[in-house]
Amino acid sequence: MIRGGEPYSGAANDEDAPLSGVVSERYRCPAGFLDFYLSGELSSDQGYFRFGENAICYGRTCSGTREASPQPVLYDRLQDAVIEEGKVKLPFDPTEIIENLRRERYPQTQLTDYERALKRLYYQLRPFTNQWLRKRIQRFHARRWRNLSFPHWPVDTTVENICETLLLLSLKAKRTDKIPFIWFWPRGARGCVLMTHDVETEAGRKFCNELLDINDSFGVKASFQIVPEDRYAVPASFLDAIRSRGCEIAIQDLNHDGRLFDDKTEFLRRVALIHRYATEYGAKGFRAAVLYRKAEWYGAIKLSFDMSIPNVAHLDPQRGGCCTVMPYFIGDLLELPVTTVQDYTLFHLLNERSIDLWKTQVELILERHGLATFIVHPDYVSGPDTRGVYESLLGWLREESDRHNLWTPLPSEVDSWWRKRSRMSVVQDGDSWRIEGEGADRAVLAFARNANDRLVYELADTGRAHSSH
Ligand SMILES: [Zn+2]
Numbered sequence: 001m002i003r004g005g006e007p008y009s010g011a012a013n014d015e016d017a018p019l020s021g022v023v024s025e026r027y028r029c030p031a032g033f034l035d036f037y038l039s040g041e042l043s044s045d046q047g048y049f050r051f052g053e054n055a056i057c058y059g060r061t062c063s064g065t066r067e068a069s070p071q072p073v074l075y076d077r078l079q080d081a082v083i084e085e086g087k088v089k090l091p092f093d094p095t096e097i098i099e100n101l102r103r104e105r106y107p108q109t110q111l112t113d114y115e116r117a118l119k120r121l122y123y124q125l126r127p128f129t130n131q132w133l134r135k136r137i138q139r140f141h142a143r144r145w146r147n148l149s150f151p152h153w154p155v156d157t158t159v160e161n162i163c164e165t166l167l168l169l170s171l172k173a174k175r176t177d178k179i180p181f182i183w184f185w186p187r188g189a190r191g192c193v194l195m196t197h198d199v200e201t202e203a204g205r206k207f208c209n210e211l212l213d214i215n216d217s218f219g220v221k222a223s224f225q226i227v228p229e230d231r232y233a234v235p236a237s238f239l240d241a242i243r244s245r246g247c248e249i250a251i252q253d254l255n256h257d258g259r260l261f262d263d264k265t266e267f268l269r270r271v272a273l274i275h276r277y278a279t280e281y282g283a284k285g286f287r288a289a290v291l292y293r294k295a296e297w298y299g300a301i302k303l304s305f306d307m308s309i310p311n312v313a314h315l316d317p318q319r320g321g322c323c324t325v326m327p328y329f330i331g332d333l334l335e336l337p338v339t340t341v342q343d344y345t346l347f348h349l350l351n352e353r354s355i356d357l358w359k360t361q362v363e364l365i366l367e368r369h370g371l372a373t374f375i376v377h378p379d380y381v382s383g384p385d386t387r388g389v390y391e392s393l394l395g396w397l398r399e400e401s402d403r404h405n406l407w408t409p410l411p412s413e414v415d416s417w418w419r420k421r422s423r424m425s426v427v428q429d430g431d432s433w434r435i436e437g438e439g440a441d442r443a444v445l446a447f448a449r450n451a452n453d454r455l456v457y458e459l460a461d462t463g464r465a466h467s468s469h
Pocket residue numbers: 198199200252256289290
């Protein structure tokens with residue numbers, strides 16, 4: 001299903017987007033509350049700096065020093081943020097800085113020549129090597145990941161930290177005790193959990209039926225990412241079987257050869273085919289093989305959403321990370337970031353057979369009311385030990401959902417919700433506020449407050465407080 005017209009209008013992607021663009025996109029708060037302006041001319045060069053204790057940023061600034069690498073001591077720009085005449089004077093453009101993170105426009109994300117060579121070797125050898133050698137190569141690649149300080153392992157919430165600091169400054173600038181906004185999830189859910197299955201091989205495809213049974217026994221509906229070419233046959237009956245169980249289909253790459261983003265012309269040729277398969281499969285979502293990605297090329301992908309950008313990618317073949325646990329727009333494409341470690345990585349790189357890391361990640365994500373996205377492969381959970389790990393994850397997630405009022409939709413439902421929310425607005429209604437727009441009946445009004453220099457969220461209808469940290 002190719003996305004129809006209806007371009008998203010609120011996205012801050014233009015060169016001349018306002019400084020508050022991405023912050024107002026995130027909160028959907030009335031425009032008057034966010035009043036940012038630059039303290040001076042932006043530098044011509046870019047570099048790393050800090051904005052408060054927990055936000056390493058990259059980009060241009062008006063003052064201070066910028067570093068070439070995310071070293072432990074960085075100049076903190078928060079001390080240069082000043083409140084003047086009801087406005088917040090900033091030494092950088094928050095929209096630019098947040099987009100640099102979300103689109104991975106910082107140096108570390110590029111594959112080094114060494115990594116590029118390793119990737120080529122890996123794919124050349126892959127058909128001939130056994131799993132043991134493949135794991136060796138991958139572990140060799142991942143060996144130094146614990147030394148990486150940025151993005152933050154095991155979950156990076158830099159974008160959340162920046163946005164909350166900016167809201168705190170705005171509360172002070174406007175001398176108000178609360179800023180109204182549209183709560184992130186429908187009906188006031190505390191956070192959102194997505195289960196996605198990438199079908200890698202014929203063996204994985206064969207295990208899908210059993211996986212559907214396992215999921216159903218825990219009441220979970222998932223999306224299945226199908227490789228259209230070369231990997232396995234994709235009969236209509238297979239897709240129907242998945243859909244008839246209330247699950248959905250997304251496109252995984254074209255042929256999974258790891259080269260989708262190697263060459264622009266070839267990329268465009270493949271994207272045209274991907275669009276054809278999406279129409280044929282009734283798919284609205286996309287995921288690239290091995291989470292290879294190039295956000296600059298995403299404009300060509302005319303699907304509704306993408307699920308290929310990791311939150312923190314220390315253990316993925318392509319390093320980097322989007323540093324957020326919330327959906328965000330890249331042009332008209334909605335990005336649903338991958339915010340938890342993949343099963344393959346957990347089982348074969350970290351040699352884990354417990355769900356402790358997954359639990360830690362989900363807890364960190366939910367503290368920020370974010371999106372917990374799982375990639376579990378039918379290919380890797382068919383063994384008795386790994387299957388057991390997956391089942392304990394589902395059991396734990398079910399308890400968490402009940403305990404914390406989590407939303408567990410299909411990815412296309414998140415896509416649809418986030419698009420509608422992006423067109424809703426908060427309007428004044430007497431001495432209170434009201435949400436207007438299509439889908440507003442599911443939306444909940446919330447307030448951001450300053451509690452001893454900490455930003456807290458509060459739902460209007462229930463009076464239930466959501467502490468933000
Ligand atoms: Zn894959």
